[in-house]
Amino acid sequence: MKEKTRKQYEARAKIAKAMAHPSRLLMLDLLQKQEMCVGDLTDQVGADQSTVSKHLAILKEVGLVDVRKEGALSYYRVTCGCLDGFFSCMETVLLSDLKGRQKSLK
Numbered sequence: 001m002k003e004k005t006r007k008q009y010e011a012r013a014k015i016a017k018a019m020a021h022p023s024r025l026l027m028l029d030l031l032q033k034q035e036m037c038v039g040d041l042t043d044q045v046g047a048d049q050s051t052v053s054k055h056l057a058i059l060k061e062v063g064l065v066d067v068r069k070e071g072a073l074s075y076y077r078v079t080c081g082c083l084d085g086f087f088s089c090m091e092t093v094l095l096s097d098l099k100g101r102q103k104s105l106k
Helices: 006-019 022-033 038-045 049-061 083-104
Strands: 065-070 073-078
Touching: 006 022, 006 049, 022 038, 022 049, 022 065, 022 073, 022 083, 038 049, 038 073, 049 065
Parallel strands: none
Antiparallel strands: 065 073
């Protein structure tokens, strides 16, 4: 297997950095289920429209979401089908870490 280049790791880091915000993780989770417009996401995330739009721009820049225009509305969707596995992995790490911490308190 070919070794990864520095540029590939930098690209991975850029994607990870784009995901490194609770609101963006929530938006990705919601957008996996269905397309949503900024207004719908604003209600779900509990942030103002400009903040949600900025978060979406960051996710779009790294290729995690795409947008489809319909009249005056923009509908966002996740571009990859692998986020469920990634989120499951994160939950496993969180649960494992929690169990480890609980053992250390005994």
